Amino acid sequence: MRSGPLRVRYFAAPGLPAVGYAISKRTGNAVVRNRIRRRLRAAVTQATTRMTSGFYLIIPDASTEHAPFTDLELAVNNAITALQDGGR
Numbered sequence: 001m002r003s004g005p006l007r008v009r010y011f012a013a014p015g016l017p018a019v020g021y022a023i024s025k026r027t028g029n030a031v032v033r034n035r036i037r038r039r040l041r042a043a044v045t046q047a048t049t050r051m052t053s054g055f056y057l058i059i060p061d062a063s064t065e066h067a068p069f070t071d072l073e074l075a076v077n078n079a080i081t082a083l084q085d086g087g088r
Contacts, residue, residue, distance in 0.1 A: 001082050004075030005061040006040075010054055010083040017051035019044055019058065027062040036064050043072040049080040056080075 001008050021040055023033045040058055058079075064072065 001079050003079035003082065004071060005064045005067050006072075006075045006079060007059040008076075008079035008083060009057040009059070011057075012054045015053055017053055017056060019051075019056045022057055022059045024059075027060065028065065032065055036060055039064070039069065039072060040076075043069065043076045046073055047076050047080060049077045049084070051080055052084055056083075 001010070019041075021037050023036055025033070027033055027036060040060060044058070058076075
């Protein structure tokens with residue numbers, strides 16, 4: 001599922017939801033990748049859409065580093081909602 005600068009994959013599994021981040025070296029050096037990961041973690045934490053059990057893999061574009069935080073929150077919420085509505 002693509003939502004803004006993010007691609008999100010979902011794998012159904014029992015238990016609590018788990019979120020992983022796949023950030024390519026093409027997005028930048030370690031400092032940039034860690035900044036992107038921190039911003040995405042914050043966006044997931046503040047997501048208004050409740051995550052169902054399973055594994056979520058978030059794959060950001062390089063543009064995620066400079067995207068406004070509100071855009072990241074919106075992209076995360078849209079992706080979670082679309083995945084729960086059946087889009088895989």
